[in-house]
Amino acid sequence: MLEYAIDVGGTKIAYAILDDSRIVAEGSLATDGGTPEERLPEVGKALSALAKENGCRPTVVGLSLPGPIARGVLLQAPNLHRSWVGRPIDEILHMLDLGVPGSAQRDALLGGLGEYAAGAGQGLDSFAYLTLGTGVGGGLILRGEPLLGTDGAAGEIGHLTVEPRGPLCGCGRRGCVESVASGTAIAKIYAEETGEEIHGAEIAQRARAGERVARRVFARAGNALGIACAAWAQVANPQAVIAGGSLAQSMDLLRPSLERTLQRHAWKANLPLPILEARLGGPAPLVGAAYYARKRGR
Ligand SMILES: [Zn+2]
DSSP: OEEEEEEEOSSEEEEEEEETTEEEEEEEEEOTTOOHHHHHHHHHHHHHHHHHHTTOOOOEEEEEESSOEETTEEOOOTTSOGGGTTOBHHHHHHTTOOSSOEEEEEHHHHHHHHHHHHSTTTTOSSEEEEEESSSEEEEEEETTEEOOOTTSOTTOGGGOBSOTTSOBOTTSSBSBTHHHHSHHHHHHHHHHHHSOOOOHHHHHHHHHTTOHHHHHHHHHHHHHHHHHHHHHHHHHOOSEEEEESGGGGGHHHHHHHHHHHHHHHSOGGGOOOOEEEOSSOTTHHHHHHHHHHHHHTO
């Protein structure tokens, strides 16, 4: 069975055709703050052209969106043009004009499902998925199904408060996991402490070389993630946490404080909780979106 998959992010929209969780053809275009009317017809046309080029006919479409979805509507998406929010998913899917049924879900849940179908989650039954990039996102996959909750944001650990007097978060509150442990937060905190504005990857290099401030910034981020993982352990008792996203490449720096805090904050009955590294990388939500649409038959 072939599927179309689309991953709408704040900066780009990635799209692909998949065959049994394998990407057959793919492309992307800039989101550029566009409305669904401005962007989706173009994505639909590009996908139709890809299908034609490859001589294939996908039968469903899966859509990954950067916000919680419930009652058939995208409820929040701070990184997209406001006209995406509150629109019925069916209306959004219709704009693609692909002539096939479709389904949509939140990106972190679909990233987790992608790992479940074809990555580090293969063979696991229940796990938490953590995305560490410019933001921090998360979701729970329980018995192979995404846990949605009443409003679609269950398991969203990025905005759990870990430092009540901590840095201001993009959501307007203080000390969320994201405000301490995202790539953006790490660069910002490092700049505040040293006056040097450098990229997260360079801060990681400095930490590995033993620079004290860089090590401390990563340890603080790991501590925040440890509290987040302990919350998952206590609430859902998953078999593992799978960590993906660009910052997961610095897991060697995050892991010591993450694991120490996790041990301290979670009850032994819900431990051990191994922290595994994701295997799919950037395309995880595409793989998950295709899998979700295939499983639901739409
Ligand atoms: Zn927040």
